[in-house]
Amino acid sequence: MLRRQFIHRTALSMLTGAAGSLLPKAGLATVDSWKSAFAEALDNNPWLLAFRSTTSDSFAADADLEGRIPEGLTGTFYRNGPARHEIGDFRYHHWFDGDGMMQAWRIQPDGVTHSARMITTRKYLAETDAGRALYPGFASVPPDPKPVTSADSVNVANISVLPHHGKLYALWEAGSPWEVDPADLSTRGLHAFSTETEGLPFSAHPRVEPDGTLWNFGYVSAAKKLVFWHISPKGQLVKAGLIDCDPIAPVHDFVVTERYLVMLIPPLNFEPTGGGSFLDQHQWHPEQPTRVLVVDKNDFSRHRFFELPAQWVFHYGNAWEDEAGIIRFDAARAPDPMAMIDSFRVIMRGQVVPDGGSFHHQYRLDPTRGTVEETPLLDQGTSSEFPTIDPRVIGRRYSRIVMLTRSSSAEHEMLNEVSSLNLDSGSLDTYRYPDGVIPEEHLYVPRRDLAPETGGWVVGTGLNYRKEQTELRIFDADRLADGPVAIAALPYALPMGLHAKFV
Numbered sequence: 252m253l254r255r256q257f258i259h260r261t262a263l264s265m266l267t268g269a270a271g272s273l274l275p276k277a278g279l280a281t282v283d284s285w286k287s288a289f290a291e292a293l294d295n296n297p298w299l300l301a302f303r304s305t306t307s308d309s310f311a312a313d314a315d316l317e318g319r320i321p322e323g324l325t326g327t328f329y330r331n332g333p334a335r336h337e338i339g340d341f342r343y344h345h346w347f348d349g350d351g352m353m354q355a356w357r358i359q360p361d362g363v364t365h366s367a368r369m370i371t372t373r374k375y376l377a378e379t380d381a382g383r384a385l386y387p388g389f390a391s392v393p394p395d396p397k398p399v400t401s402a403d404s405v406n407v408a409n410i411s412v413l414p415h416h417g418k419l420y421a422l423w424e425a426g427s428p429w430e431v432d433p434a435d436l437s438t439r440g441l442h443a444f445s446t447e448t449e450g451l452p453f454s455a456h457p458r459v460e461p462d463g464t465l466w467n468f469g470y471v472s473a474a475k476k477l478v479f480w481h482i483s484p485k486g487q488l489v490k491a492g493l494i495d496c497d498p499i500a501p502v503h504d505f506v507v508t509e510r511y512l513v514m515l516i517p518p519l520n521f522e523p524t525g526g527g528s529f530l531d532q533h534q535w536h537p538e539q540p541t542r543v544l545v546v547d548k549n550d551f552s553r554h555r556f557f558e559l560p561a562q563w564v565f566h567y568g569n570a571w572e573d574e575a576g577i578i579r580f581d582a583a584r585a586p587d588p589m590a591m592i593d594s595f596r597v598i599m600r601g602q603v604v605p606d607g608g609s610f611h612h613q614y615r616l617d618p619t620r621g622t623v624e625e626t627p628l629l630d631q632g633t634s635s636e637f638p639t640i641d642p643r644v645i646g647r648r649y650s651r652i653v654m655l656t657r658s659s660s661a662e663h664e665m666l667n668e669v670s671s672l673n674l675d676s677g678s679l680d681t682y683r684y685p686d687g688v689i690p691e692e693h694l695y696v697p698r699r700d701l702a703p704e705t706g707g708w709v710v711g712t713g714l715n716y717r718k719e720q721t722e723l724r725i726f727d728a729d730r731l732a733d734g735p736v737a738i739a740a741l742p743y744a745l746p747m748g749l750h751a752k753f754v
């Protein structure tokens with residue numbers, strides 16, 4: 252049973268860690284040098300444009316089109332991501348702290364138009380009004396911070412986008428969905444699936460099955476609990492439930508099969524130290540296992556934990572159960588969370604610290620024997636992230652993963668290829684982005700008149716930092732190596748975003 256009292260207590264404490272730990276501290280009331288350090292680094296390192304703060308709170312343009320829009324590809328490519336990285340003299344200390352901006356790339360037979368708007372969350376409006384950063388974020392604490400009164404008071408809606416039952420939501424992971432108008436991208440307000448569950452965390456990677464059934468989770472750090480969500484195709488709450496998880500970590504993504512919800516819980520344990528940001532309240536324990544949690548979709552109280560060696564995973568592709576009851580899933584496996592703890596932090600002051608990278612693996616979990624096997628899916632040395640699939644095979648047997656990869660050096664430190672991996676044949680089809688362009692997450696957009704995974708397009712955006720413009724590329728999903736069939740370029744450069752969805 253979810254009680255509102257519990258919700259208010261946990262929603263607040265999940266961000267603040269120990270009570271009051273993020274209240275003002277003596278000696279912090281001066282602006283630090285991150286903003287000037289980044290500006291100086293950008294002069295010498297043009298690809299850092301990916302992390303520049305947005306130059307406007309809204310954008311609109313007709314894209315300059317090279318090539319042709321393929322027949323049958325019509326729709327809107329939405330992307331969300333952190334965009335306002337600076338306010339006043341303060342620059343956030345982590346990529347994940349920037350306020351969210353929603354983009355819409357509208358693809359029509361005769362061209363592509365683009366629009367973008369900052370998501371006007373409570374925090375965004377309060378800080379815009381004040382002209383300075385007011386609240387602690389995921390990994391940043393500004394000078395003279397105000398106390399956090401609820402998770403949604405600091406919800407920056409900056410990670411992903413969810414289209415569901417005709418509505419569009421911008422998602423963070425520690426608070427509620429923010430509803431956004433799908434047409435003009437204006438912010439409509441916070442969304443609650445019920446009064447009982449109002450304010451409970453709703454993570455950035457819900458899984459929507461082909462019939463519209465939605466599953467999601469959230470982590471409630473201070474209470475050491477995970478919340479699980481089951482939402483109907485019409486957007487109604489079917490059930491929500493809590494599972495004890497001690498120790499608990501900031502879990503980012505999960506997968507579903509026909510019968511189960513599956514997630515890895517890495518040993519990045521929430522251990523409040525009484526100071527610093529929410530991220531600072533975590534300790535990495537490589538000597539401890541990464542637990543695999545398997546939850547029964549029909550009854551969240553029925554769940555089991557399995558174990559893997561310590562590892563970190565941001566994102567999964569998909570999962571399914573084979574005839575023998577083995578749960579198979581894939582994920583971008585990193586040896587540790589150093590990208591999040593270190594690289595994505597210091598990049599905000601223009602400092603480049605390569606992390607260990609992440610490498611695509613397939614997992615086979617045998618619930619009867621209690622074992623989990625992991626096998627690399629790509630050549631050693633080929634790193635990967637942002638796996639996506641044909642949305643019509645979620646939770647079912649699948650053979651194709653589209654992801655960003657990096658198999659050779661590049662001028663910048665980010666991933667520089669888009670690849671399609673066929674799990675049945677093992678074949679890999681790769682397009683290497685030209686120097687000067689950093690790709691963002693790409694999506695598999697199926698042709699609706701064909702069976703799943705048998706044809707369609709790969710659509711993705713990227714930052715051309717040499718031309719200072721953001722570009723959208725469309726590929727034939729079966730011929731990535733041939734290069735894009737169309738490129739739509741904007742007359743401006745946007746900060747690099749996170750997740751996208753095609754409607």
Ligand SMILES: [Fe+2]
Nearest residue numbers: 455503566750
């Ligand atoms: Fe993500």
